[in-house]
Amino acid sequence: MGSRHLFFLELMQGALLAKDVQKERLTSDESEKIKARVSSTTDISSSTLSSLDFVIEAVSENPSLKATIFKQLAQECPPHAILATNTSSIGITRIAASAVGAQDRVIGMHFMVPHLHLVCSDCQNPVPVMKGVEIITGLQTSAETLKQTLDLASKMGKTPSRSVDSPGFLANRLLMPYINEAIICLETVYSLIYKGLTVGRGREGGYR
Secondary structure, eight states, X not given: OOHHHHHHHHHHHHHHHHHHHHTTSSOHHHHHHHHHTOOOOSOOSHHHHTTOSEEEEOOOSOHHHHHHHHHHHHHHSOTTOEEEEOOSSSOXXXXXXXXXXOGGGEEEEEEOOOGGXXXXXXXXXXXXXXXXXXXXXXXXXXXXXXXXXXXXXXHTTOEEEEEOSSTXXXXXXXXXXXXXXXXXXXXXXXXXXXXXXXIITTOTTOOO
């Protein structure tokens, strides 16, 4: 991650906090205190990771990239640190295999986004607003790792759901057949689908 990416992350953080202040979810003072607790770095080494208790990786769904990161996290983080991944599809056991010596501390923590934003113009809530988080254990994930992850999710104000380490976990395993069936319907009875979703579901304004 370069300085350009850090600038973008800091910009997004500021925008989200400003929106919370505007909607009176936070005061300006609370917003500034939150900003003061967040720091950015491009250095993934023991000098920046040695004091961490919990790490949440959120890079793109690239298995080799995640493997590289978790190998380094296992080497540089303290021996008690939990290493979570925000993957929505890559096996937790597969990712944990790269974290040599820390496999029992690797867990999935998939923060939900609203899939309806693909078709619904007013469903674009960011992850900080969404309550759902999917907790996925790998074959070697310890009970203590699971407990601490569930505790952290609750402290974040999230509603955690448990899933086993299977293809698509729970959310995407349910979502993909739903989308596939929608495409099949679209190919055959578009006009009936559109009327059913707009009128039948009370969305005369339509979907995009």
